[in-house]
Amino acid sequence: MSKRKRPETGYRYTDDAQGDEDDWTKDAQCDSEGQAVPSNLRCAKDNPTMDNDAFLRSAAYCRELQREIERKANAKILPSVQQSIQKQQQRILWSLVQYVNRDAITLNEEIFCSVTQLANDLIFSSESRCKLEPKRRNEEEWIDGWMAAEENDKDSYCLESSVWSVHQLVYELVLKVLLSSGSLDARIVSTYWNASLLCKVVKLFNSPDARERDYILSIIHIFYKTMIKFRRIIRKLICNRFQSIVFEKDESAEGIAEMLEFCHSIIRGFAVPLRKEHEEYLMHCLLPLHKFVDIESFYPPLLFCIMAYLEKDPRLAPRILNYLFRCWPISNSSKEVLFLNHLEEILAATPADILGNTIWKATHRIGKCMASFHSHVSHRAFLILENAQVWSLLLTFREKAFPILVNYVEQVISSHWNNNILQIASVWYERFKA
Numbered sequence: 299m300s301k302r303k304r305p306e307t308g309y310r311y312t313d314d315a316q317g318d319e320d321d322w323t324k325d326a327q328c329d330s331e332g333q334a335v336p337s338n339l340r341c342a343k344d345n346p347t348m349d350n351d352a353f354l355r356s357a358a359y360c361r362e363l364q365r366e367i368e369r370k371a372n373a374k375i376l377p378s379v380q381q382s383i384q385k386q387q388q389r390i391l392w393s394l395v396q397y398v399n400r401d402a403i404t405l406n407e408e409i410f411c412s413v414t415q416l417a418n419d420l421i422f423s424s425e426s427r428c429k430l431e432p433k434r435r436n437e438e439e440w441i442d443g444w445m446a447a448e449e450n451d452k453d454s455y456c457l458e459s460s461v462w463s464v465h466q467l468v469y470e471l472v473l474k475v476l477l478s479s480g481s482l483d484a485r486i487v488s489t490y491w492n493a494s495l496l497c498k499v500v501k502l503f504n505s506p507d508a509r510e511r512d513y514i515l516s517i518i519h520i521f522y523k524t525m526i527k528f529r530r531i532i533r534k535l536i537c538n539r540f541q542s543i544v545f546e547k548d549e550s551a552e553g554i555a556e557m558l559e560f561c562h563s564i565i566r567g568f569a570v571p572l573r574k575e576h577e578e579y580l581m582h583c584l585l586p587l588h589k590f591v592d593i594e595s596f597y598p599p600l601l602f603c604i605m606a607y608l609e610k611d612p613r614l615a616p617r618i619l620n621y622l623f624r625c626w627p628i629s630n631s632s633k634e635v636l637f638l639n640h641l642e643e644i645l646a647a648t649p650a651d652i653l654g655n656t657i658w659k660a661t662h663r664i665g666k667c668m669a670s671f672h673s674h675v676s677h678r679a680f681l682i683l684e685n686a687q688v689w690s691l692l693l694t695f696r697e698k699a700f701p702i703l704v705n706y707v708e709q710v711i712s713s714h715w716n717n718n719i720l721q722i723a724s725v726w727y728e729r730f731k732a
Contacts, residue, residue, distance in 0.1 A: 348397050350409060357412040360390045361419045384460050387420075391467035398474045405478045407486050413475045414490040420468050422498040462507065469513040476520045484525065493531050496521065500535040503553030515556045522564060529564075536561065537583035544586045551595050554587070558599035565606040572611050580607050580614065585621045588637075597636050601643060608647055615648040616656040623659055631672045638667060638678045646687035650694045657691070661699045665706030668723070673716045680722050704730045 363383050370380070398409075479487050502514045522532055536557050543551055561584070568576050584603055587593065593600070607614055622640060627633040645653075645660060653660070667679035682688055683703075692699045707730065710723040 348393070350406065353394060353397055354408060354412050356390050356394060357416050360387050360394075361416055363387050363390075364420050381460055384464055387464050388467060391464065391471060395467055395471050395474070398471060398478070405475065405482065407482065410475060410479060410482060410486065411490055413471055414495075417468050417472045418495065418498075421465055422495065422502070462509070465510065466513075469510075469517075473513070473516055473520070476517065476524075480524070484527075488525060488527065491521065491525070491528075493528070496528060496531060497535055500532070500539070503539065503557055504550065506552060511553050511556045514553075515560060518560055519563070522560075533564070533579060537579065540583050540587055544589050551590065551592055555596040555599050558584075558587075558596055558603055562599060562602045562606055565603055565610070568610055570610055572607075577611075577614070580604075581617070581621070585618065588622060589625050591630070591633070593633055593636060601640060604640070605643060605647065608644065612648050612652050615644055615652055616654060619644060619653075619656050619660060623663060626663065631670075631675050634667065634670075634672075634675050635678045638664075638675070638682060642682045642685055642688060645682075645691055646685055650691055653691075657695055658698065658702070661692070661695075661702050665703050668703075669706045669709045669714075671715065673719055676710065676714070676716070676719050677722070680719075680726065683726065700730050 363386055367380060367383055398405075499514060499517060503511055505511055505514070518532060522529055539557060540554070543554065565576075584600065584607075587596070587600055604618060608618070619641070622637060626637060641660060641663065650657070664679050664682055667675050670676045670679070683692070692703075704727065707723050707727045710719060711727060714720055714723065
């Protein structure tokens, strides 16, 4: 994970919000910069020898601040008041992150429980985050001083910077604690991170903020690696998300690319021969994603997943190809080009003796695409023939494959409108006849 700049955590109260801030300045002292420091937090901020008790008190106070934000969420309060509370949360969380980063820290059940409750209240179960509107980032904008804007797409969305500053510190704290949880009994970890909480975490893959999805991806990776009992649950939750965008017509594909990236890593770890449930995961969860209209948004990781399965068991190639042929996008040229990419990769990676009769379906599909009146589709189909592995495969079945392709090439020569395609077709016609 890339190293990020420390956030700006200082804050000052404004005069016009003084009435609402009395509850938060009561029993507080001020530091050298005039910033209010709650009395039960001074040990966390000023004491270099912060102990576990101070950590627990600080975490509890941060959760109390979050409950106050949610109580006032529907009330007409000044934005400066909410920002002041969030600044307090940032300061507390920064001190907690510093504490867990110490080499001498020993993680115990109380700290693990406290951090889990903190993440649940501030992020996973927060009501206020549901009411936040994502906003567009300017291409040259720096987000809260933490990440250069050129790392992000200009059309992407993000959470409000004040909210993200709090969320990022919580995520950093959670990751550090989870990475250090190896010293704890697995039963303790599973007590606090149960299936219900994991379901909330996986749902955050829908976040409009790519930075948040990256943290969720890291958390899921850690749990899948360390908690074997939750592996099937995690795969099921991700499969449900895949099926929702295909069969429930969920228009948002946010987080699908990250989920597929995670799936690719676990597929590479599957034992050979593949278990039946792993093959079913391919057929019922991954392949249906090809039906989604906007497949361009997650096509590369989806292709990596399919190819990872073929590396484990090339005999799956006929089933995969038959599925692609059934849902071939005849009326969507951009998607059809992607399917041709897919077809080329599979044919190039599969031995001839495994394909069997599927090679004839593949040959007809390539020929139909060559005869397409859309020049991009036709050109991409001809490019498949230039692949050395695919050409070698066709030579193996040349007695039947070549006459099929010649028939479609003749159609192109006789009726296609694009001069470039006509020239390519003429070259291949001579090559087939040679």
